[in-house]
Amino acid sequence: MTINCKGNLIDLSSPKVMGILNITPDSFYDGGQHKNEKQMLQHTENMLTDGATFIDIGAYSSRPNADHVSETDELNRILPIVKLILKEFPNTLISIDTFRSAIAKHCIEAGAALINDISAGKLDTEMLKTVADLQVPYIMMHMRGEPQTMQNHTDYDNLVKEMLFYFSERLAATKQLGITDVIIDPGFGFAKTLEQNFELLNKLELFKMIEHPMLVGISRKSMIYKTLNTTAQHALNGTSVLNTVALQKGASILRVHDVKEAVECVKLVELLRA
Template sequence: MGVVNVTPDSFSDGGKYLQPQSALEQAKRLVAAGADILDIGGESTRPFADPVPLEEELTRVIPAIVLIRQHLPHIPISIDTYKAQVAEAALDAGADIINDISGLRFEPEMISLAREREVPVVVMHMKGRPRDMQLSPHYDDVLGEIEAFFKERLETLTTSGIDLEKIILDPGIGFGKRFEDNLTILRELKRFLRLGRPLLVGPSRKAFIGQITGRPPEERDAGTMGAVAWSVLQGAHILRVHNVAMARDLLAVIQTISARKGPSYG
């Protein structure tokens, strides 16, 4: 999943792809590099970010989606939003997937929209909201609490008429998580496989990578690949990244090594 941030203030590439034509050019680069899905968002959800008004978010994402869909008719597009009206307009413009950081909690209309359109939904775990999620987050049992959240969401959404096969789970690396929480989630990622749904992991250029490497966001791709490699080996199904070319190379090496049988000794 390649990231296209149509925002002026994203922590990693703010302002680069704010104009529809720039977003299209980036989308083309990501697809050429091997992206299977494009994730388009018009509101930065970095820590301490302020919410974006509805009309502003629509103005940012809809022209970009229309243009990308026109030029890249076959690539799946996910709309990264927690606003039902933005998601609806994005689906009308050609998007295929709803990627909601709130797990379809902030706006009840999002559940009915997903049910009616029968589209895949990414259900992410987050404690709080972007503007306050990193203000001293605390867990007694981070894995248990995320798993309980996923179970509740799966029950609520399927009871509401959303097809279980349409649901993707995202543990929300960096969203209301401490440094050690992010490491624990990645270390024990296989635990969430028992819920029977695909896992999306988004470690790309996150703060915990910076804490480990000491590098600013624009220099965290190599560190990100360490987290991507680990996530793949733990069973992750979708990797949300900024540097698709690097991730593709990494995956090619892992897949080639794992497919080859080594020599037999005795």
């Protein structure tokens, strides 16, 4: 199970870690934490040193009720950072966290390697065509509505069945356009209640039937800290526990704030498979 990133075949049969670099001021955990270029480069270097295979950069917060960001502002935030990181660390495999095709196109042309779309092409009708033209790996997430409204769309008759149908339909659309490297993301916390998040994690192995690599982004989310009656800042231990469960149930990529701990989870779970 491999994906082609800028000519490098990445083997996802051994799980990989994607480190998060948020450059938004209002992300739920690390918003505004990396205020200048020096801090962003230092954080990126730390994640690469700790074992991240990918660095995921986002300039539009997708937390519930997040502020709207114009396309111009998003591009002005993200493109200089992509160029900065690739100048300092040329071999970095950068994932662009955006649902806008124009942002994706500019960043891939600047040297980024993957597109990570929370809407699976549903918020920008040009996204799938753009991905097909660029021929880069595409991460498609399950979500209903948009970040500002998604928590109003949690009425499922059968959560997993409806999600499997969603991915089947979106994968058919990518296949028709000739997009070959597709990764699915169940979208923990997106248009799902706390209880639905745990139901999803409990049944995560069912998504293996899709036969595509799966990314899991559970890091420091409210399903952890609300359950434990704590905060995102104190949710690292819970994150490691649930990342371990996700790996055991078939996750190919862990998208995390804390790379070192996630890499340790991968190493230990891999030993259990040996």
